[in-house]
Amino acid sequence: MQLTAKRYDTATVCRVTIEAGEISQVETIAHDSGDAESLPWIAPGFIDIQVNGYGGQEFSSAEITVEQVRTVVRRLDEFGVVGVCPTLTTNGFEALSHGVRTIAAACDEHHDVQARVVGIHVEGPYICREDGPRGAHPLEHCQPPDWEHFSRLQDAAEGHIVLLTLSPEYDAAPAFIARAVRSGVTVALGHMSATSDQIRAAVDAGASLSTHLGNGAHGQLRRHPNYIWDQLAEDRLSASLIVDGHHLPREVVQSFVRGKTPQRCILVSDFSGLAGLPVGRYDSSGCELEILADGRLVIAGQRQLLAGASAPIGRGIANVIAFAGVDLRTAVDMAGQHPLRLLGRTPGQLRPGDAANLTLFDYPADTPDGLNVRATIIAGDVVYGAV
Numbered sequence: 188m189q190l191t192a193k194r195y196d197t198a199t200v201c202r203v204t205i206e207a208g209e210i211s212q213v214e215t216i217a218h219d220s221g222d223a224e225s226l227p228w229i230a231p232g233f234i235d236i237q238v239n240g241y242g243g244q245e246f247s248s249a250e251i252t253v254e255q256v257r258t259v260v261r262r263l264d265e266f267g268v269v270g271v272c273p274t275l276t277t278n279g280f281e282a283l284s285h286g287v288r289t290i291a292a293a294c295d296e297h298h299d300v301q302a303r304v305v306g307i308h309v310e311g312p313y314i315c316r317e318d319g320p321r322g323a324h325p326l327e328h329c330q331p332p333d334w335e336h337f338s339r340l341q342d343a344a345e346g347h348i349v350l351l352t353l354s355p356e357y358d359a360a361p362a363f364i365a366r367a368v369r370s371g372v373t374v375a376l377g378h379m380s381a382t383s384d385q386i387r388a389a390v391d392a393g394a395s396l397s398t399h400l401g402n403g404a405h406g407q408l409r410r411h412p413n414y415i416w417d418q419l420a421e422d423r424l425s426a427s428l429i430v431d432g433h434h435l436p437r438e439v440v441q442s443f444v445r446g447k448t449p450q451r452c453i454l455v456s457d458f459s460g461l462a463g464l465p466v467g468r469y470d471s472s473g474c475e476l477e478i479l480a481d482g483r484l485v486i487a488g489q490r491q492l493l494a495g496a497s498a499p500i501g502r503g504i505a506n507v508i509a510f511a512g513v514d515l516r517t518a519v520d521m522a523g524q525h526p527l528r529l530l531g532r533t534p535g536q537l538r539p540g541d542a543a544n545l546t547l548f549d550y551p552a553d554t555p556d557g558l559n560v561r562a563t564i565i566a567g568d569v570v571y572g573a574v
């Protein structure tokens with residue numbers, strides 16, 4: 188297969204040859220600027236390390252099946268996503284272990300799931316118990332980090348848990364983090380009510396990410412010090428950001444990207460399981476939620492309290508360009524190169540020998556998704572759209 192497109196990193200027109208699931212050749216070709224205008228951009232496919240579900244299915248459901256896991260991860264093809272971390276949020280041990288076991292089984296049984304799942308992200312249950320930073324995580328299951336508890340979960344997951352979000356506010360956190368990192372798990376900080384010292388101790392122990400910095404936080408914070416400044420200033424922490432236009436105001440995105448530097452920023456969709464459903468009211472674990480006409484997902488009956496995210500990662504790419512003034516290459520790298528490096532993987536860079544996991548898209552594009560994805564290619568197969 189041969190593709191002609193504009194490289195996302197250099198804007199040059201190139202012909203990419205794909206053989207046996209890999210890029211075998213990349214040639215720069217002469218063109219006139221009129222032709223280039225109509226060509227799509229080509230980039231290493233997007234990686235989304237925080238996806239709670241899609242289309243009415245939560246990964247955290249206590250009844251999720253292998254086929255449902257498969258359906259959700261494949262539905263991300265239309266957004267140019269070639270790698271995903273299915274994300275389970277705070278729950279009882281039985282429900283969490285069922286979730287990770289089912290995702291692991293889906294990877295074992297289905298090659299197409301294995302090709303798409305980078306690893307499991309567990310967000311909680313070792314998070315803050317206070318209203319505000321706890322977000323929508325159920326209080327009865329929030330608890331301090333416990334290595335024995337986590338080890339049993341990782342066993343149920345057959346080792347597929349690659350990312351764990353916890354609060355550093357617990358005394359047990361530094362020793363737990365050091366042990367998790369030694370075992371190969373990337374540790375992220377989030378949903379916290381932690382002091383500067385606790386954050387520093389967590390980072391000294393090996394924590395390397397702030398999960399959705401600026402969200403899952405108190406409605407009101409002491410002006411300084413506070414855990415947002417502490418994490419913003421800590422160069423050993425990358426930060427994942429939900430740049431859907433609703434979770435963080437433009438000026439906050441701009442300040443975070445400048446403060447962290449683009450190299451330490453990672454875009455996530457944080458898709459709720461309700462993402463992708465039509466406008467209307469839905470029951471979610473006994474709580475009534477509503478999808479508004481502007482795409483926001485809120486607690487039903489009001490318009491302020493967000494209950495999850497519903498914009499794809501391409502919206503984040505387009506918004507971070509508009510909000511923070513970064514270029515296309517930088518924004519796309521926040522949704523591909525940076526998350527893979529965080530997880531210790533080597534990202535593809537449109538070079539011969541790289542796995543052919545690619546996204547072809549139009550930008551700018553007048554669409555709620557931010558980008559117009561023309562095709563998604565995984566291991567050399569066109570899994571969405573056409574080339």
Ligand SMILES: [Zn+2]
Binds near residue numbers: 310322378403
């Ligand atoms: Zn969260």
